Each structure stands twice: as C-alpha cells, then as structure tokens.
Amino acid sequence: MTLDEEKSQGIQDADGNITNTKLTDILPIPPTTQPVNEPEKFETANSLAEEPTLSHDLATNSHEVKGIAQREYVEEVANLGWNEKKDKISAPLVGRLGNEDLWLLIRRFNKQIYHVKEVPTAVPGDLDLNIADEEEFSPDKLRENIERFYMTVVVGLLAAVKHIARLRSWRETRCTSCFCAVYFAAWIFDLVVPLLTLTLITLIVYPRSREVLFPPAPLALVDSKSGGVQKPKAGVLGSTDSSTGAPQNFKGEAVEQEASSFVNGFASIVVTSAAGKHPQAAPSSETGSPDDAVPDPTDLAMTAAEAKDVAAGGKTGPSQDKTKVPVETAMWTKMRPIMHGIADVSDTWERFVNALSPTPPFPKDVYRLRLAILVVPLFLISLFVTSYMFIKGMTFGVGFGFFGDPIISRGLKWLNRRFPHWQKLMELRNTILKGVPTNAQLTLTLLRIGEANKAPLPPPPSAGAPPPERPIEITDAELKATGAEPPLNATDEELREAIEHDPQVAHQTGGPDIDAAKSSKHGKHGNRIISFFKGTTKGAVKTAIGTDHARAKAGSHHAKNRLGAVPRSDVNHLTGPLDFKGRYKGQKGHVYITTKSTIPAVSFSTNHTIEKIGSEEREDLHPLWTVAIGDIAEIKKVGGYGWKAKIIVGWSMGREVADGLEITDRTGNVWRVTALPMRDELFNRLVAIGGQKWEAW
Incomplete structure (x- = not known):
C-alpha cells in the first residue's frame, strides 16, 4: 500500500471506527508551509461548511456518539434549555462529554476571551483563536492570565508534588515498594534511562496505566509533606480538584474561586490588576459621568504606601523620589511580554493535557501516538548510550552553546534569509502539538458544533444559592488505591474525620502574629464610617444615573x-x-x-x-x-x-x-x-x- 493510499483511507481510532485522520497527522510536521511560502496569501470563509480549519471541520462532521446538540433539527434554532435550571437541561449536550465539563469550559471561555479579530492567513496548527502577538495589555487581562495559570499549571504541579509525597512517605507500602524495587533493579543493570522513557511511553499511550501507577486522591485530602491524610483547608471536602477542598455548586467553581483569591493575595502591581482597568472600552470620558463621580480604587494602595513612608520620616513624591517614575514606567512596559509569556505557558500546558486526554470531538489516539513516536527513539538510543557518552555529549553541547556564537549567529541569519518566518513553522503548536487545542479552542469547537446543528449550546446555569457546607460523595474515580491497600493507607474513621465539615479549620493560621496581620476588623466606628461613605457614594451614583436620562434626551451620545x-x-x-x-x-x-x-x-x-x-x-x-x-x-x-x-x-x-x-x-x-x-x-x-x-x- 502506498503512502497516498494510506492517507486516503485514514486510520482507525480506539473504537475501531475509520476516521478522517491521515498518516501525516500523526507525524510532527507542520500542516502547511504557507506562512513561509506564501505569507501574504489571504483565504476567507463565509460559513462553517467551508471548513477553513480543523475546528470547523470537526464541528460539521458526523459523530458516532451524539449528544442532544448533535441531532438534526428542522426549526431555525432549537432551544436546548436556555435560562433553565441545571436539572431541566438534557444530558449530554455533546456526546462523550458531561454537561458539567461543558459548562466549566464555557464559563472559563467567557472570562478569557473578549476581543477577537478575523485572520485571513493560515493559522498555526490548523486551529484558530490563537493569542495575537500584539495582544492588548490591561491590568485586568493580566489578572485573568494569572488566574488561568493557577487553574492549569499551579494546580497541576501541586498534584504532582502530592503524588511524589505519597510515594516517598511509604504509607502506601505496596505501591512504593514496587516503585523502589523496579528502580534499583534498573540501576543495577544501568537501565534507569530506558526505564524512565519506557514508563513515559506507557503513560502516554495507555491512559489506564496512569491511575494504576498513580492512584487518584482528592487534592485537598493529601498532605504535601507527610503524604498522608489531612483536613482540607476549607474545613470540609466539598470538591476533589481544588487545593482547599471548598464546596461548589458546579464542577470547577472551587478552583476558579481559589484562582481569584490567589490573585487578590498579590501585592503592588497585582493588587492594581485585581481592581485595574479592563480592556473593555470605557463608554465615555465626558465630565459628569458616573465614572467621574467615584474615586480611583487603585490610587488607594499607592496613597497608603506613601503615607507609611511619610509617617516613618521619609519623603515621597516625584520631586523627592527620582526613582518613582522610571521604575513604574519600566514595570508597566514589561507587563505585556510577561502577560503574553504567562498565557503561552498556560496554552502549552493545556495543549499537553488535551493531547494526553483528548475531549470529543477531537481524535482519541492521534496526539498520544505522535508524542509516543518522539519518545521511542530516546528509548532505543538509551539502550546503547552509556553514562560516559551521555556526559561527554552534554558537556560538548554546553561548550558549543557558550563558545559557538559565530557559527550559531551566521546559521540563524542564513535561515532567516533563506526561509523567512521559519520560526513559526517550528513552534510546538505547529509540530508536536499541531491540531491539539487549548481549552479556549476546544470550547469554540464545541460552540460551533451547536451552531452547525442549529442547536446553540445553552449557557452555564446559575445556582443562585451558595454551595452547601457538606462533604461530597467519594467514589473510586476520586479516591483509589493500588491492589488491596486502603486509600492513602488511612482507616475509614480517619477518612471520615478528614472529610466531615469543621468550620474552624478555614480560619486557622500559623500563629498569633499571622492572626493579627490577617485581621481586617474595623470596629464599630470603622463600620459606621464605611456605611456612611457607602450611602454617600450610592447617592452620588444614583444622581449620575438619573442625570444620564436628561443628557440622553438632550442628544448626548455618551449618555445614550x-x-x-x-x-x-x-x-x-x-x-x-x-x-x-x-x-x-x-x-x-x-x-x-x-x-x-x-x-x-x-x-x-x-x-x-x-x-x-x-x-x-x-x-x-x-x-x-x-x-x-x-x-x-x-x-x-x-x-x-x-x-x-x-x-x-x-x-x-x-x-x-x-x-x-x-x-x-x-x-x-x-x-x-x-x-x-x-x-x-x-x-x-x-x-x-x-x-x-x-x-x-
């Protein structure tokens, strides 16, 4: 069979169904060389049916397992439960994807994406909705990126740290002893690197092995130091994927609240981001608008800092402190590349997660096979490369990188002259991770599925009431052990005590000094002052709102x-x-x-x-x-x-x-x-x- 015949026939997925996936899709090569060969070529599409990207293609394809939103409807638009409560919306809306997971993606999409422009040229990895190189900066967008970084990277790293703590603790004796025996057997025969690469290949290709080697446990229930059971920081195990275990009404809400609290804990520039200017354009700048009727909240932090310096005998202000303006300018100038870097890290993390655990309608095995193909040569080479050869090669690479600048710089100049924009083709999203979506790209594809079938996906429902302070029910999917060992080697009584609600735990700190620093009590007089200013401000805002009606009748565009x-x-x-x-x-x-x-x-x-x-x-x-x-x-x-x-x-x-x-x-x-x-x-x-x-x- 020729390569062209293999391409036309496609390959089989894990269920044995023939897919449109080509053999070249498994290889880590760019889907198109157009950004280099024809960078000015414009291609636009007016409908989903024209399938300009993989996202459009997947949205309009027929799927084996269909949800409510993937059926054919005769009316112009089918209402699948817009403005309905959670229990009145049919499930699943999308095949092989729970409604809770779908709403989690849409909820985070709403916070992350608020300005898009059409791209007439080829898109990296055959997926649109990439972040623009010259994206707009604002403090609130920086806040959203830090929250997203927490929800993806920080929580993921924390889970890895707790898995390592469980292994090192020897509490789960059978699991740790197996790891220990296999590792030192490989060490004796100089097969540590082959063992690690083979384990990595297994984890990539065979998802079932992940929960066998690393049994799941609620993040908040594992002590990162001892590897044993701990009381969740929220005082109750109300969620399994958050670091505090806080209760939630919908999946993922606890992590989102943690991310918000994480950002609010920052000082200085991140404090400004917590209440900073939003990229959403202010509707007016005319005098007398409601925006002019209130003070600038971000000035309060700087004013408090300056007041502290004055009380300590220091002198502040641009006339006294010559570093104030240049340092602030330098910091804010560097914020956009920092924000873009945080977004790139989060994007790459999400792509790797979606490659290892794809979400429908993206293919189940293609991305895992591509990653495994890259690791297989390392496994084969490690069988023959000795530790001496490895050290010699690594030290040569370090020396060449340090002293080889004349050769490296000339080589880069030749590449830039011969193949302009070659860096775009070599990006991870164009090679190893081509076709693998970020969560935003995944959400857009799911939204397009609803539109392609004339059944727009309903928005995430609102709970209205706060989540109840009661523990959730734990199943094997959230808490499991290897073999016959009890989970976390804890008794049922220990687990029950850790999971049950204790209202005092959330307020516990490391000592009275932290209690005093953490306290935010204002006293009776402070509360009266705050209430007074709140009432005064409310009156000023009502007056400004009422004035807008008169101004609008007079023809004011901003007031309208x-x-x-x-x-x-x-x-x-x-x-x-x-x-x-x-x-x-x-x-x-x-x-x-x-x-x-x-x-x-x-x-x-x-x-x-x-x-x-x-x-x-x-x-x-x-x-x-x-x-x-x-x-x-x-x-x-x-x-x-x-x-x-x-x-x-x-x-x-x-x-x-x-x-x-x-x-x-x-x-x-x-x-x-x-x-x-x-x-x-x-x-x-x-x-x-x-x-x-x-x-x-």
Whole structure:
C-alpha cells in the first residue's frame, strides 16, 4: 500500500471506527508551509461548511456518539434549555462529554476571551483563536492570565508534588515498594534511562496505566509533606480538584474561586490588576459621568504606601523620589511580554493535557501516538548510550552553546534569509502539538458544533444559592488505591474525620502574629464610617444615573450609550438563543440572529413585539441595521460603565452592570450595542456561527 493510499483511507481510532485522520497527522510536521511560502496569501470563509480549519471541520462532521446538540433539527434554532435550571437541561449536550465539563469550559471561555479579530492567513496548527502577538495589555487581562495559570499549571504541579509525597512517605507500602524495587533493579543493570522513557511511553499511550501507577486522591485530602491524610483547608471536602477542598455548586467553581483569591493575595502591581482597568472600552470620558463621580480604587494602595513612608520620616513624591517614575514606567512596559509569556505557558500546558486526554470531538489516539513516536527513539538510543557518552555529549553541547556564537549567529541569519518566518513553522503548536487545542479552542469547537446543528449550546446555569457546607460523595474515580491497600493507607474513621465539615479549620493560621496581620476588623466606628461613605457614594451614583436620562434626551451620545447599564433588579433579563435584549444609541430593542434567510445575519430592531412572539421567520421587524454573519471582521466586549464606576456600582448598590458588544464588519463599519444582560452568550453565538478564523486580542 502506498503512502497516498494510506492517507486516503485514514486510520482507525480506539473504537475501531475509520476516521478522517491521515498518516501525516500523526507525524510532527507542520500542516502547511504557507506562512513561509506564501505569507501574504489571504483565504476567507463565509460559513462553517467551508471548513477553513480543523475546528470547523470537526464541528460539521458526523459523530458516532451524539449528544442532544448533535441531532438534526428542522426549526431555525432549537432551544436546548436556555435560562433553565441545571436539572431541566438534557444530558449530554455533546456526546462523550458531561454537561458539567461543558459548562466549566464555557464559563472559563467567557472570562478569557473578549476581543477577537478575523485572520485571513493560515493559522498555526490548523486551529484558530490563537493569542495575537500584539495582544492588548490591561491590568485586568493580566489578572485573568494569572488566574488561568493557577487553574492549569499551579494546580497541576501541586498534584504532582502530592503524588511524589505519597510515594516517598511509604504509607502506601505496596505501591512504593514496587516503585523502589523496579528502580534499583534498573540501576543495577544501568537501565534507569530506558526505564524512565519506557514508563513515559506507557503513560502516554495507555491512559489506564496512569491511575494504576498513580492512584487518584482528592487534592485537598493529601498532605504535601507527610503524604498522608489531612483536613482540607476549607474545613470540609466539598470538591476533589481544588487545593482547599471548598464546596461548589458546579464542577470547577472551587478552583476558579481559589484562582481569584490567589490573585487578590498579590501585592503592588497585582493588587492594581485585581481592581485595574479592563480592556473593555470605557463608554465615555465626558465630565459628569458616573465614572467621574467615584474615586480611583487603585490610587488607594499607592496613597497608603506613601503615607507609611511619610509617617516613618521619609519623603515621597516625584520631586523627592527620582526613582518613582522610571521604575513604574519600566514595570508597566514589561507587563505585556510577561502577560503574553504567562498565557503561552498556560496554552502549552493545556495543549499537553488535551493531547494526553483528548475531549470529543477531537481524535482519541492521534496526539498520544505522535508524542509516543518522539519518545521511542530516546528509548532505543538509551539502550546503547552509556553514562560516559551521555556526559561527554552534554558537556560538548554546553561548550558549543557558550563558545559557538559565530557559527550559531551566521546559521540563524542564513535561515532567516533563506526561509523567512521559519520560526513559526517550528513552534510546538505547529509540530508536536499541531491540531491539539487549548481549552479556549476546544470550547469554540464545541460552540460551533451547536451552531452547525442549529442547536446553540445553552449557557452555564446559575445556582443562585451558595454551595452547601457538606462533604461530597467519594467514589473510586476520586479516591483509589493500588491492589488491596486502603486509600492513602488511612482507616475509614480517619477518612471520615478528614472529610466531615469543621468550620474552624478555614480560619486557622500559623500563629498569633499571622492572626493579627490577617485581621481586617474595623470596629464599630470603622463600620459606621464605611456605611456612611457607602450611602454617600450610592447617592452620588444614583444622581449620575438619573442625570444620564436628561443628557440622553438632550442628544448626548455618551449618555445614550450608558442608558440601561444598571437595569432594575425586578426585571427579567433572560433572553436567547435567538433574541437578546439591548440598546442601540439609547433605544430599547433586541439583537436577533437569523439563519434561515439566504444570507445569515445579525440585526437590531426596536419592535417590542419580539418579547411576545419572537423574531423567528418575521419580516415586519424593520431593523435599524443588519450585518451579514460572514462580513463580521471583529467582535469586542465593551463595558457598560467605566471600570471605576462598575466597581463602585457593585459595592454601593449591589447591582450588576450590563455591558455591551461592538461589532465591526470587513469594510470598517462599527455597531455598538449596549445594556446587554446576556452579552457573553451573544458574543459566543457570533464567534461560533460563521466561517471566520479568529485571533484573540
């Protein structure tokens, strides 16, 4: 059989089904050389059916195991449970993927992605929604990247540390003794490196081996020092994938809250990020807006630091401290590459995780085989390479790297001249990890599956009430031992005591000094002062909101964009999946999406009958504007208020601010819809419904 015949026939997956995967997909070679050969070649698509990327292809393909969103529907859009409670939404929405896992991905996608632009050229790894090299920087985006870094890298490393602690503790005697015997047997026969590479190949190719060699246990239940059982830091085992064990209503919520608390614990620049400016553009900068009615929260940290220095006899201010301005400038200038580096590390980590444990509809074995193919040569070489040869080769490489700059620099210049942009082809996402998605790319593919089948995926439901302070039920999937040993070599009584709720544990620290530093009590007078300022601020914000109505009637463009940004709490704002309440230039109306027409489009209408009879197949709506889905070139989430006012409204009024969306077409026309309570859901539909290749900014 020739190579071309193998390519055309495809290969079998783990279930024996013939897939569209080619033999070349298993090899770590770039899917296309277009970025080098034809860097200026533009290719655009107007619909999902044109399949410009692997994501579009997987979304439109037929799947063996289908969920509710993968069935064929005759209506324009099937409502699979939008605005319904968790128990009323059918499961699974996507085949071989639980609804909890799906909502976890969508929830994090909503926080991570809020500005996309169309990419007309070839995309790395045949997947779109990569992070742009020149992505916009903002303190709040830095915060989101640090949170994501915690949820992916930090939690993953913590799990590895606790597995090592379990092995070293000898508490699980049978497991540790097996590891010890095999290791020293390999050491005696000089086969340590072959053993490690063979173990790595096994872990990659055979997923079942992972839980055999490293039995699962709730992260919060394992002591990282002793390797034994500990009381979770939250005082109860309410989740298995978080480091504190905090209770949660939906899968992944505890880790997300931990990540937020992790960021809030930083000082200085990360404190600024915790309350910093959002990339969502402020809707106005005119004098007298609600944003001008409140102080700048990020100034408080700097003011407190300066006051401490003055009290200690120091002198502050630019006139006295000549380092203040240049150091701050240098720090903020370096923040964008640091933020981009954190995002790249998180992306690579997510890709490796998704390669080892693929999520449907991505292929089950292709990525694992590709990784294993790379390790097999190392295994074979290690059988013949002695320790002396290894040390000699490594020291030669160190010396060449240190002293070989003339050869290295000339070689790089030749490559840059002969093959421009060759670095793009050699990136991990284009070779070893080609076709392997980040979590955001995976989520976009899942959203496209719903759009391809006229069944948009419903948004994550809201619990409303806080999670209960009770332990979760533990199964073998969360807590398991090797052989006949008890999990963590702990008795049932020890496990029960560790899992049960103890309200005092969460407040325990390392001593009275930490208690005193951690305390945030204000006293009666402090609380009265805070209540006074809260009431005063609430009055100022209400006045500014009321003034906006008068300014809007007088023709103020900025005031019109702010109308409805703080909706009444007694109004039902739930809409979708076809119609979304919002405002355009201050006018109440609905954004609605039509897909049955010849050209699918998104429109805005002020016709209030939409609330009663909907927008499906109606021609009497007379929209104020219409944009073809295929003509959208950029979508950006924008703020309903400025970043300061948004914080103060939440603090003083306890109200949610409805943000907006900005849509730009390929000719440069811009439409801004404001006061959108379901902004994220509309954004997700517009991003997933067309054939565009996106780039995250």
